[in-house]
Amino acid sequence: MKSSPGAKISFKAQMLQAREDAIIRVVNHLLAEKGFDAMTVDEVAANVGIAKASLYKHFPSKEDLAAAAMVRVMRHAQTYLEGIAEETPSLEKLRQVVRWTMELKLAGEMPSLPSQNSSLRATLISNQDYMNGLIEVSDRLGGWIEAAQAQGSINPQLPAIAILYTLYARACDPVLEFLKMGAQHTDAQIVDFVLSTCFDGLNAR
Amino acid sequence: MKSSPGAKISFKAQMLQAREDAIIRVVNHLLAEKGFDAMTVDEVAANVGIAKASLYKHFPSKEDLAAAAMVRVMRHAQTYLEGIAEETPSLEKLRQVVRWTMELKLAGEMPSLPSQNSSLRATLISNQDYMNGLIEVSDRLGGWIEAAQAQGSINPQLPAIAILYTLYARACDPVLEFLKMGAQHTDAQIVDFVLSTCFDGLNAR
DNA sequence: GTCTATAATCAGATAGAC
DNA sequence: GTCTATCTGATTATAGAC
Numbered sequence: 278m279k280s281s282p283g284a285k286i287s288f289k290a291q292m293l294q295a296r297e298d299a300i301i302r303v304v305n306h307l308l309a310e311k312g313f314d315a316m317t318v319d320e321v322a323a324n325v326g327i328a329k330a331s332l333y334k335h336f337p338s339k340e341d342l343a344a345a346a347m348v349r350v351m352r353h354a355q356t357y358l359e360g361i362a363e364e365t366p367s368l369e370k371l372r373q374v375v376r377w378t379m380e381l382k383l384a385g386e387m388p389s390l391p392s393q394n395s396s397l398r399a400t401l402i403s404n405q406d407y408m409n410g411l412i413e414v415s416d417r418l419g420g421w422i423e424a425a426q427a428q429g430s431i432n433p434q435l436p437a438i439a440i441l442y443t444l445y446a447r448a449c450d451p452v453l454e455f456l457k458m459g460a461q462h463t464d465a466q467i468v469d470f471v472l473s474t475c476f477d478g479l480n481a482r
Numbered sequence: 483m484k485s486s487p488g489a490k491i492s493f494k495a496q497m498l499q500a501r502e503d504a505i506i507r508v509v510n511h512l513l514a515e516k517g518f519d520a521m522t523v524d525e526v527a528a529n530v531g532i533a534k535a536s537l538y539k540h541f542p543s544k545e546d547l548a549a550a551a552m553v554r555v556m557r558h559a560q561t562y563l564e565g566i567a568e569e570t571p572s573l574e575k576l577r578q579v580v581r582w583t584m585e586l587k588l589a590g591e592m593p594s595l596p597s598q599n600s601s602l603r604a605t606l607i608s609n610q611d612y613m614n615g616l617i618e619v620s621d622r623l624g625g626w627i628e629a630a631q632a633q634g635s636i637n638p639q640l641p642a643i644a645i646l647y648t649l650y651a652r653a654c655d656p657v658l659e660f661l662k663m664g665a666q667h668t669d670a671q672i673v674d675f676v677l678s679t680c681f682d683g684l685n686a687r
Numbered sequence: 688g689t690c691t692a693t694a695a696t697c698a699g700a701t702a703g704a705c
Numbered sequence: 706g707t708c709t710a711t712c713t714g715a716t717t718a719t720a721g722a723c
Contacts, residue, residue, distance in 0.1 A: 311598055314519040318699060331707050333700065392656050393517055432678070432686050438664065439675045440684055442657045449656065451597055452647045459643065470644045478683025479645055481637050522716060536689050538718065
């Protein structure tokens with residue numbers, strides 16, 4: 278049955294949506310905490326509070342669960358990017374994005390996927406929502422990178438793609454968790470250190 | 483039977499050693515190619531050309547296989563470190579080590595382990611050869627880091643431990659493989675890019 | 688020590704009732 | 706859609722002959 282006039286969403290559809298959101302939040306959390314391989318579908322089901330078979334009614338595979346979490350992160354990122362003031366200098370925009378990314382990671386909300394797993398890779402690539410989000414985010418960051426290079430605030434010798442990857446890599450930088458394990462510094466300090474190494478480099482200035 | 487006078491190693495022991503070296507080389511290669519989780523013991527046995535049960539006579543578990551590979555890498559690193567000329571400036575020593583590390587990775591010889599797996603972590607920590615190697619390497623690098631900071635060639639604002647982790651992280655930097663996948667640059671160029679972002683940072687100088 | 692064969696376990700996915 | 710119960714395949718590890 279289609280929704281009634283006024284484009285109202287049926288109660289049933291709302292419940293469905295809410296449940297899937299709950300699932301994705303759990304998946305996101307588990308992916309951040311233990312990674313794709315260590316996360317089990319049983320665990321996801323248990324944390325959501327439903328049976329595993331029910332999970333498979335919503336998502337056809339473990340890979341699709343992870344993909345859904347990545348789509349969510351992409352949407353989240355797009356929202357953040359759109360919130361950055363237009364007049365902010367390009368370099369500062371990039372710094373803010375990296376900072377946001379690392380804070381997400383330290384908060385245990387950044388899902389981490391193995392870059393080698395091929396079945397997962399295939400699922401992600403064939404996921405239009407994910408790919409669109411990824412491309413849009415990359416385009417926007419790419420624009421900022423080129424602008425920053427043009428105005429001489431970012432090293433123009435480096436290919437823009439190398440810079441883009443370097444920024445993305447902060448989302449899975451093991452330095453953050455190692456420093457956190459050491460328990461010698463606050464989260465804010467850790468972010469500042471990595472932000473410094475990322476943009477200023479290790480060399481003295 | 484003990485070895486005969488002259489401290490000669492028995493033929494049998496030599497064969498054993500050679501076989502274990504072959505195993506570790508295979509493990510090292512597979513760990514570099516697919517990572518610990520994706521590597522199966524069957525695969526290792528097949529690549530070595532022996533039965534799986536024979537493998538387990540040499541190493542008691544999959545974790546111990548990985549640990550043996552890490553011990554090998556540590557030894558390799560120590561040899562490299564010892565080969566660096568004493569009079570080389572500290573900063574340059576560090577740059578050389580990072581370069582060597584990344585070249586090893588691009589050559590498919592740098593094993594990569596998941597940082598979350600707890601059983602693997604336990605095996606590594608209880609492996610004296612590995613821990614000794616790790617500590618010795620860290621001590622040496624730590625000395626160079628502090629020297630470089632003292633003479634003002636590396637940012638003295640950063641904790642030495644953060645710098646050490648940042649250097650170690652180059653051994654599992656996804657930027658290298660992503661750039662390699664793009665096939666737009668030679669390995670030498672890729673190394674130079676990442677070396678530049680690591681020491682000079684993204685900012686223009 | 689090496690092998691073949693097999694155990695034991697775990698995890699992704701599904702059947703079928705309600 | 707949700708559940709319980711089960712299937713299936715992959716993978717670590719071992720038994721036991723030679």
